[in-house]
Amino acid sequence: xxxxxxxxxxxxxxxxxxxxxxxxxxxxxxxxxxxxxxxxxxxxxxxxxxxxxxxxxxxxxxxxxxxxxxxxxxxxxxxxxxxxxxxxxxxxxxxxxxxxxxxxxxxxxxxxxxxxxxxxxxxxxxxxxxxxxxxxxxxxxxxxxxxxxxxxxxxxxxxxxxxxxxxxxxxxxxxxxxxxxxxxxxxxxxxxxxxxxxxxxxxxxxxxxxxxxxxxxxxxxxxxxxxxxxxxxxxxxxxxxxxxxxxxxxxxxxxxxxxxxxxxxxxxxxxxx
Amino acid sequence: xxxxxxxxxxxxxxxxxxxxxxxxxxxxxxxxxxxxxxxxxxxxxxxxxxxxxxxxxxxxxxxxxxxxxxxxxxxxxxxxxxxxxxxxxxxxxxxxxxxxxxxxxxxxxxxxxxxxxxxxxxxxxxxxxxxxxxxxxxxxxxxxxxxxxxxxxxxxxxxxxxxxxxxxxxxxxxxxxxxxxxxxxxxxxxxxxxxxxxxxxxxxxxxxxxxxxxxxxxxxxxxxxxxxxxxxxxxxxxxxxxxxxxxxxxxxxxxxxxxxxxxxxxxxxxxxxxxxxxxxxxxxxxxxxxxxxxxxxxxxxxxxxxxxxxxxxxxxxxxxxxx
Numbered sequence: 001x002x003x004x005x006x007x008x009x010x011x012x013x014x015x016x017x018x019x020x021x022x023x024x025x026x027x028x029x030x031x032x033x034x035x036x037x038x039x040x041x042x043x044x045x046x047x048x049x050x051x052x053x054x055x056x057x058x059x060x061x062x063x064x065x066x067x068x069x070x071x072x073x074x075x076x077x078x079x080x081x082x083x084x085x086x087x088x089x090x091x092x093x094x095x096x097x098x099x100x101x102x103x104x105x106x107x108x109x110x111x112x113x114x115x116x117x118x119x120x121x122x123x124x125x126x127x128x129x130x131x132x133x134x135x136x137x138x139x140x141x142x143x144x145x146x147x148x149x150x151x152x153x154x155x156x157x158x159x160x161x162x163x164x165x166x167x168x169x170x171x172x173x174x175x176x177x178x179x180x181x182x183x184x185x186x187x188x189x190x191x192x193x194x195x196x197x198x199x200x201x202x203x204x205x206x207x208x209x210x211x212x213x214x215x216x217x218x219x220x221x222x223x224x225x226x227x228x229x230x231x232x233x234x235x236x237x238x239x240x241x242x243x244x245x246x247x248x249x250x251x252x253x254x255x256x257x258x259x260x261x262x263x264x265x266x267x268x269x270x271x272x273x
Numbered sequence: 274x275x276x277x278x279x280x281x282x283x284x285x286x287x288x289x290x291x292x293x294x295x296x297x298x299x300x301x302x303x304x305x306x307x308x309x310x311x312x313x314x315x316x317x318x319x320x321x322x323x324x325x326x327x328x329x330x331x332x333x334x335x336x337x338x339x340x341x342x343x344x345x346x347x348x349x350x351x352x353x354x355x356x357x358x359x360x361x362x363x364x365x366x367x368x369x370x371x372x373x374x375x376x377x378x379x380x381x382x383x384x385x386x387x388x389x390x391x392x393x394x395x396x397x398x399x400x401x402x403x404x405x406x407x408x409x410x411x412x413x414x415x416x417x418x419x420x421x422x423x424x425x426x427x428x429x430x431x432x433x434x435x436x437x438x439x440x441x442x443x444x445x446x447x448x449x450x451x452x453x454x455x456x457x458x459x460x461x462x463x464x465x466x467x468x469x470x471x472x473x474x475x476x477x478x479x480x481x482x483x484x485x486x487x488x489x490x491x492x493x494x495x496x497x498x499x500x501x502x503x504x505x506x507x508x509x510x511x512x513x514x515x516x517x518x519x520x521x522x523x524x525x526x527x528x529x530x531x532x533x534x535x536x537x538x539x540x541x542x543x544x545x546x547x548x549x550x551x552x553x554x555x556x557x558x559x560x561x562x563x564x565x566x567x568x569x570x571x572x573x574x575x576x577x578x579x580x581x582x583x584x585x586x587x588x589x590x591x592x593x594x595x596x
Contacts, residue, residue, distance in 0.1 A: 010404035020470070021412045024427055027438065031430075042436040088325040099317035107322070114333060116582050118531050120340035120571045121555065122564045126350055127336055146332035149325060168316065178318045207420040209534045210552075214559070226422050227538075237430065244423040251418040259411065 032242040039238035055242045062239065067246065070220040076137060077221060078206045081144040086197055089149055093156030094186055098168070114150030121214050128215065140216045144205050152197050159193040160186070195261040203251045222247040337575070344569040353565070360569035369546040373554040374573060376461055380468075380550055381529030381581075387469045388525045389518060392476030397510060399477065400484045410481070414474035421471065425538030428467045429454060460540050460548040468535055472528065476521045483517030484510055519589035527582050530574065551577070 023044070031039045032055060034047040060067055096107055124143065125134055133139030163186060171181045187194075209223040217224070226243055255262070344360055346353040364370045395413060399406050416424060431438045432453035440450030453463040487509065495505050533552035536542060542549035542557065549557075551574045558567035 006402065007404065013398060013403060013409060014405060017409055017412050021415065023438075024424075024431060025415070027431065028423075028427055042430045042433055042438070044438045044441075088328075091321040092325050095317045095319065095321045099314065099319075101319070103319070103322070110329065110334070112586075114329070116527055116578055116586070117337060118552075118571065118574045118578060119333060120336040120568060120575070122348075122350075122559055122568050122571070123336035123339040123343055124332060126339065126343075127331060129350065131331075142328055142332055145325075146328050149329060172316055176316070178316045178321075181316050182321075203418055207418075209420065209422050209537075213556075223420055223422055226420070226426065240426060244420070244426065248419050248423065251420075255414075255418050 028241045028244055031237055032245045034238045036236055036238055039241070042237065051238070055238050059239050059242045059246065066220055067222070067225050067243065070222045070225045073137065073219055074206055074221045077140060077144065078202050081141045081148070081205050082198055082202045084141070085145050085148050085152055085201055086194055088145065089152035089197070090156050090187060090190055090194070091182065093153050093160050094182055096153070097157045097160040111150045111153050115154070119147060125214065135216055135218055137216065137219060140212060143211055143215055144208070147211070148201050148205070152201065155193050155197055156190065159190060163189050192261065195258055199254055199258045199262050202254060206251055340568050340571050340575070343565060344572045346565045348565040348568070350564060356565070360566045363566065364569055364573060369549070370554055370570070372546055373549040373551045374577070376548065377530055377550040377577065379461065380465055380532060381526050383465050384468045384472065384529040385522055385525040388472055388476040389521050391469070392473055392480050392521055393514065393518070395473065395477045396480030396484055397506060400481060413477050416471045417474040421534040422538040424467065424471050425535045429539050432463055454540050455544060457544050457547040460544060464536055464539050464548060467539065468529070468532065471535070472525060476525065479520050480514060480517050483514040487513050522589065523582065523586050526585070527578065530578055530582065
């Protein structure tokens with residue numbers, strides 16, 4: 001591309017992106033800084049008086065520190081679900097990819113079904129209730145694992161295929177059992193995809209609204225605080241936007257930290273285009 | 274991603290001999306013997322499947338099968354009464370329920386189509402030598418990270434008919450903007466636009482991954498042949514990013530068919546029930562205590578996915594293997 005055209009196109013792209021993608025976030029940030037009356041105008045304007053600290057304190061103190069409790073719940077949910085999800089999915093993908101067996105077509109079908117078929121919500125509640133896990137954190141963790149497993153297995157299996165079998169053979173010759181082979185040899189080699197799965201699933205589970213709404217409405221996660229806020233403070237947009245800002249920080253940090261590896265993991269065979 | 278795994282496992286699964294004859298395995302030339310027989314079966318133990326299998330069976334498979342039964346009942350979770358197809362009859366007879374089905378189809382196809390077209394164009398733009406393209410890539414991906422409910426609330430404010438930023442800006446140009454979320458004809462399409470805005474980042478990322486993995490020699494060959502930018506796009510990028518297209522279509526179509534959070538946070542299905550989709554109908558019926566009817570909605574959604582997404586996935590996968 002010629003230099004002039006290149007700069008013109010770049011300038012145009014930046015301008016369009018700024019309007020379409022940046023303005024909504026600036027809007028959130030601006031309104032999170034305002035006082036209640038100003039925020040109620042929903043205007044795209046600089047606050048006459050910046051109320052950052054006060055709004056932050058108000059959001060945290062609202063409903064007996066509900067946001068703090070919700071953050072703890074969401075952290076437990078995300079860490080536990082993603083950890084188990086990564087280990088279990090990698091194990092399934094490893095055996096599925098390495099060992100031809102009569103089970104394979106069945107498992108492949110189940111994985112594909114899990115990607116496509118919408119979960120039947122009320123019957124799931126019925127199952128959870130009958131084992132005493134409805135309205136509990138372990139129940140919600142199991143739900144997130146079950147619903148996230150198909151996607152993770154897909155990503156892992158494609159990548160296990162790129163790990164040479166010679167490594168397995170060498171390990172077996174050295175007398176490694178299945179657990180040592182998997183956890184000491186294979187699992188560390190899956191790191192690029194592990195990063196992809198961790199980033200994608202943790203953002204998805206942390207941001208999940210539907211499953212907590214159905215399965216643990218009385219155990220608040222951060223997304224549910226947003227919902228409660230909206231009905232409780234009908235006109236307190238400043239607090240609402242401060243809350244949005246707060247709960248966006250963890251996914252943003254995860255992304256900033258893993259940005260490079262995420263794209264690398266996707267190109268290296270996971271979501272291979 | 275959905276598509277490449279099966280042929281790969283087939284090549285590996287039948288062992289080196291088969292792979293070599295077909296010439297599909299990248300390692301086909303290395304040829305030394307497998308660890309054989311019972312010994313290697315022991316290191317790939319089937320019990321690795323047990324824990325994930327039990328979770329999946331209990332939380333996903335059993336409820337799916339149970340839903341077929343409970344959709345035929347009047348159900349209170351603790352007791353049920355068999356009523357045949359009554360739930361489905363009322364589902365298709367009451368406009369407040371069946372409108373959700375139509376809206377779901379519109380929603381899924383429009384969001385999916387737009388993500389394919391715009392995602393591909395953005396990916397092409399962001400793989401050329403633009404100034405600041407790393408920054409632009411992050412910006413387009415950023416909405417993916419924000420909670421859907423947060424996005425919904427934000428755009429509800431931006432689309433406010435009197436105070437909202439969008440109509441204010443339109444006002445500068447002398448256009449009086451419509452009630453984006455309050456007009457029955459428009460609400461669903463406003464939500465669709467926001468869905469595209471939020472999900473575009475993933476589509477673009479998948480397309481970028483696809484375009485970047487096209488070998489540089491192809492571009493050089495095209496250059497030698499004197500291909501211009503358009504014919505490079507038409508004859509190189511477009512056909513070679515077909516796997517990416519398949520992934521984007523399937524992911525966004527399934528996501529669109531199940532979409533709930535954005536609709537719930539922006540309009541709650543309103544005004545009236547004009548922006549209701551199946552997922553919001555299912556939730557409303559659940560909330561109202563009509564568990565059998567809610568589950569019937571789930572079965573309708575299941576059938577919709579089975580009729581649209583599964584054949585499409587099969588078709589896209591087959592096309593890809595031929596290439």
